[in-house]
Amino acid sequence: MDFVGKVILVTGASRGIGAAIAKAFATEGAAIIVNYLQNQTAADATVADCEARGGVALAFQADVTDRQAVDGLVQKTLEEFGKIDVLVNNAFRPYTFDPEARKMHWQLDWSDYQNQIDGAVKAAHIMAQAVLPSMLSRSEGSIIHLASNLVARPTVPYHDYTTAKAALIGFSRNLAMELGPLGIRVNSIAPGLVYPTEASRSTKETMKEAIINQTPLGRIATPEDVSGPVLFLASDWSKFMTGQTLYVDGGMVMG
């Protein structure tokens, strides 16, 4: 798997899973745009790490739910690298995964849902529209969405978060249908609980143990576990796959 000469845009890549994905592409020689919202220090660290691994990387700040900001992000990317081969929609609205402190259904306001849906689906929609002209000009491209295995198995019912991720998978499949005849592939990755990340740092040991007990491969996913399938879906190894959701959770969800 060689990504030399390929340009990869990863949203929300300053930390956690996004940073792991950026670094994995860098190891394979890609040019990476490390998009971030706030934490420039973390983004710069990811860029430095990418370059240390042999990739080319630049950090660009942009709120991916803001159309104008996204247009600017894509324009800067094209000015620097001339094209975009792969878009990884990884960014999402901040969410605290705490089984004990989560809101029950009757405690939620519609704005909680709307907030998550904007963070997942609106961002994916805006990003896809923005990168499309570049992908169309070569009749190829790969768009990858980061969803969650909670969609298939809501071990903890994080209503707003998981509903938004389910919508993201639906969005991804429809987009796959629309863009297939234009040569662009669209797929999703649905990880289980990934530890350690900012969002999962407060997860209790008992919760992790409970998940491990139901996971055939017997451990919790690391950010690096997620990047492998992302690289696969970005590469020609998966050139005849579109509209798929790959579960990356040690076998907890099958099918």
Add this chain to the structure above:
Amino acid sequence: MTERAGYLPGLDADALQWEAHNYGPREASLLVLLPVLKGEQITAVTQYVRSQACARLKTLPVGQIVDAIDLAVARLLDRQDPYRRKMDNLLPVITGYDREMVHLGLTGYLKTFRKPELQRFLAEDFTNPSILNDFQPLAKGGFGRAFGPDVLGHIWAGNVPGLPLWSLVAGLLVKAGNVGKVSSAEPLFAGWFAQVLAEVEPDLADCLAVVWWRGGDAEPETALLHQADLVLGYGRNESLAAIQSRMPITTRFLAYGHKVSFALVSAAALDPSRAAATARLAAYDVARYDQQGCYAPHVVFVERGGVVSPETFAHYVAHGLAALERKFPRGLLSMAETSGVAAWRHSEEMTVGGQVFGDEAGAWTVSYQAEDTAFRPSGLNRTIRIVAVDTLAVVPTIVAPFKALLQTVGIAAPPKELFALAAALGEVGVTRIAALGDMTTPEAGWHHDGRFNLQDLVEITEIDGRAEAASDRLAPYVD
């Protein structure tokens, strides 16, 4: 591997000079021996074919000739037949076209020469095909019989596999002896067909010959032009003009010169449920035989106003070409072809409102033009210009200056529009309207370049109505 080209009844193969030509990439190359014929040998073989055709072919009823061709074609449709295997294995090496494309192309093409299609071919040109066998009553009174030439000369060109079959079959159906010169670009198919025909119908074995001479050697060509009664020529206009200049004044010459084709897509075909499928068909027409046939599109005019824009349609075509590149990879290009594509691409990039896109390896290129509506030839080898127009009604005016060159137009439009466009295009010289996806596979009995394939080859001998009445007065039964 070595293969001999040609089919030379009446000549001693061992006494001839053979020239070796290499085809294909070095690791899988094919050596073809081409017979270097001189004027006197052309004269000898043509005279032999003339005598044999007069003695045998002309005495056969046309139905029997149809049966013989049908048998030969059935052999070639059988993928286990040794000649068909040679075609499947060697024609891709000779022409550089993808194997699978050649195999599928041959089957689709040969199918149009089975008995029912041959009968249609005859019926298209003769109300009563028995006119080729005997005198038949004419509508105006009297009787008529159609006679083909004793010798029909063919000068073939290009490398689309099987192309010589059209004129060869036409010649046989009008009972002409046939002497055809193959092109160096594809010298094998015609000879193989002649051998199969000779095997299935020995009566026809000496009624046709497949010859070759070195390009530019006027002596053997002049010999054929002087020996034949009628000559069919294919190829570039300059080569046809050279042939014309050497033709004896008493010999008829039917020239099939360079042609270009294009396609039209109506706004009515551009809705989200159909546009991608329509574009795939257009891409197929572009990819098939790498645009080497005269019926392959060079430009697609796409009408604005549909739900799917001409630009998106261009992207659908692009993906269609990308997908076909995986299914039927484009053939390897010569240096000249590569630079032809590059020059075309460069000139397309210079236009205002143009966008050129293609794969990184350059196996296909789409030039989308939002403003420049000019009709110009593509760079060939899977390069296509897609032009947005406000209405397809402007297209006949755009292409009118090229009247002498126009041939096939692929149209995706509803019936009313199809007929209106066909009328306007016919007026500016277009001779064939096809569905997208069918542009490169003319149906049996089509009028090649608007001409009658068989009628053009024959002369009618008429018995004047009054001659019959007059002879009746001389009959022994006159009271």
